[in-house]
Amino acid sequence: MKATIKENRELVPRYFTMTLSEMGDDFRGEPGQFVMIRGDWGSDPLLARPLSICRFLHEDGQIRIVYRVMGRGTRRLSEMKAGQTVDINGPLGNPFPRPDESRRVLLTAGAIGAPPLIALAGSMAVSPLLIIGGRTRNDVVFISDEIRELDIETIYVTEDGSYGQKGTAVTELARHVGGNDLVYACGPNRMLAEIARLSEEIGFEAHVSFEERMACGIGVCLGCAVRHANGTYVHVCKDGPVFNVTDIDWDRL
Amino acid sequence: MKPDLSVEMFGLTFKNPVMGASGTVGYGIELAPYIDLGRIGAVVTKGISIEPRQGNAPPRLFETASGLLNSIGVQNIGAARFIAEVLPRLEKYDTRIIVNIYGESIQEYRQAAECFCGVEGVDALEVNLSCPNVDKGGLAFGTDPTLVQTVVREVKEASGKPIIAKLTPNVTDISPLARAARDGGADAVSLINTLMGMAVDIRSRGPFFGKVKAGLSGPAIKPVALRLVWEAARELDIPVIGVGGIMTGEDAVEFIMAGAGAVQVGTANFVDPAAMNAVVGGIETFMEENRIERLADIRGVIK
Incomplete structure (x- = not known):
């Protein structure tokens, strides 16, 4: 699916926050799940990058990911601008088991x-x-x-x-x-x-x-x-x- | 008029020439949430051996410029569990099922093939004669024409199924291997398997992969795959199934023009699990735009 970058900003050197909007109504993730994310940058780097979901902003139909620039893929991602679209596959993987909140x-x-x-x-x-x-x-x-x-x-x-x-x-x-x-x-x-x-x-x-x-x-x-x-x-x-x-x-x- | 994408090979009709390549679609069913399996020509399962195999110790992947090195090591659940647990679920889809088989000796290849003798729902076997990521079998078999011929003959006899011999590109000349597969009774050949490569970890001053060498796939290998498919197609009168770096319908058309009877999409499935639907759609669009009615009209036009 396609998602639109609402914000992509450097927090401190090498660490970025990216908010994605228009995720689609059927996007329902849980804490611990991740997305495969890739920009439309041709065949190099080839693969999407697995990134954990940091925030579910359900009311706005948005998610936020926070990532560190580690290599070519995350660098390309960090260069993308608000308004551009990315390919998203997710939410993927098993979430954290729900905590028993009677325990610390x-x-x-x-x-x-x-x-x-x-x-x-x-x-x-x-x-x-x-x-x-x-x-x-x-x-x-x-x-x-x-x-x-x-x-x-x-x-x-x-x-x-x-x-x-x-x-x-x-x-x-x-x-x-x-x-x-x-x-x-x-x-x-x-x-x-x-x-x-x-x-x-x-x-x-x-x-x-x-x-x-x-x-x-x-x-x-x-x-x-x-x-x-x-x-x-x-x-x-x-x-x-x-x-x-x-x-x-x-x-x- | 809609173009006709159907393909006839070894007495079977495939609704289109696009297959999921072994090792990139799991057992097939894993992709069902993402694509309509009924819209592709065939699924080729990951390599299946008689006994389950654990696969190699990590790391198993290394991304390269427009490509991917892998060292998975034929991890699979074994023939018995595949037939009992997976096949009944896969059979529900309206697509051809090709099982890729793997062994470490002629005997093991034969036994793996025997497991599928009379198993309905399995349309053909693809013999993995070229896995670079194992110590025995695989590549060692794939580079020796005499062994290729023997393995193909044995698995055909043991299974009674159409046999596709998957050939390695890691040889100087593909022709003797292609001829050996045909002489052994192969109904088709598929090529190429991954190109042997390696990666270095300069910090540890050692190899990145435990087995040092690994198999390269993806768009980086497409020109090599095209050349080998063209050479094999000129050599053989049985179908050649082209595989290597196909990402789009136009890539697939290149292979068909080079002589491929059908194509397999591999690494593209990792990048986009719906890639095969896009490849089918891309071939269709190309045919429509260029008023091509049948694939036979463009197949092997490059002499």
């Missing part, structure tokens, strides 16, 4: 892993605690407009101490989490593996969303394989992107 919910984001967790926070009646970690200031403050708008209680943490606490999202999570808490996370595989280890140690339930290379997003290319705890490969696009940490073979990731 902690969201743990590694930099550009934050957008789907913002979507989840936006769907909750009780504000969760968001921990967002990154290498340096820009890797955590890029999302602060959304955090303020949704009034999410947030702990910022940077590895170089340039903003918020000094440390990592996981060290900060370890300081706050208890065995009865419910943890949702999205970030690099190394971070998710540390959360899985912590979950095993402390006993909290954790659902994590993977960032993975994909060609199709719909389960036909089989490119986005991760090793399931049962020894088979599962695919991030169709079986995920959200998995319970106990579903994954973290030692062979």
Whole structure:
């Protein structure tokens, strides 16, 4: 389907926000789902890019994605202007399981892993605690407009101490989490593996969303394989992107 | 008058020449939410072996300039589960079903073919003689004319189905392989499978893929595919099915003019799951605009 770019703006260097309008009436996504997105730029780069949905602005028939320029595809996307159209396939993948809000919910984001967790926070009646970690200031403050708008209680943490606490999202999570808490996370595989280890140690339930290379997003290319705890490969696009940490073979990731 | 897109091959009528290429449409049913499978000529399933296969360890994909390198490794659920669980769902669609089979020895190819002997709903088998992403079988078979001929003969005998031999482009001269497939009794050949390539991770100073080499597909390989289809079509009197980088109806027409009896759309399905419908529509539009009534009027016009 085609969607029109309503806004595409740089938040801090390399981080962009894109609001898409005219998504069509049948577009009904849930937090944790993603879209495959591609501009009309010919055959290079060839593939669409999988990007998580950050905000569902249902009343306006819009969605917002927040992305980091990583390579050629996201750079081309960042150069697009309001009024231009993009091809969208989605919403795709399995959403985060709905949180049991009688439990304390902690969201743990590694930099550009934050957008789907913002979507989840936006769907909750009780504000969760968001921990967002990154290498340096820009890797955590890029999302602060959304955090303020949704009034999410947030702990910022940077590895170089340039903003918020000094440390990592996981060290900060370890300081706050208890065995009865419910943890949702999205970030690099190394971070998710540390959360899985912590979950095993402390006993909290954790659902994590993977960032993975994909060609199709719909389960036909089989490119986005991760090793399931049962020894088979599962695919991030169709079986995920959200998995319970106990579903994954973290030692062979 | 509407142009006639139908194609006759090995005693079967295909409503149009557009097929989904093996490895890019899953088992076929995965694309049903996106396209009308009844509007395409055939679905070619991903490679199916006797036993299920896990596929290769990630990473499996690397995007290149106008192309895609893959190292999937024939991940599939095995012939028995495909027949029991998938085929009944796929058969409901009004399209031809071609099952791509894969083995690591002549014996395994034969056994995989036997699984489909007498299985209704399977219209033909495509023999994957050219997968570059496995240690055994595949490419090793596909580059040796004697083995190509033997495997084709064995699978034809074991299955009783029409056989399409999928040939590799990773050879100096395609002619001996094309002739070997025909001599083994192939009813058609399809080409090209992916071109062997590789990618380097300069930060780790190592290969990007665990198996170092991977298969290149997409628009980047179309000129090579066209040339090989043209060469094979001149060599053979059985149909040549053209595949490699087809994104539009006009791309498909190029292959037909080079001599292809039918075409397969592959990587385009990843970019746009509805790509095959667009290719069918594009061929139709080209024929209408140029007053071409039948595909036979343009097939192989390039001598």
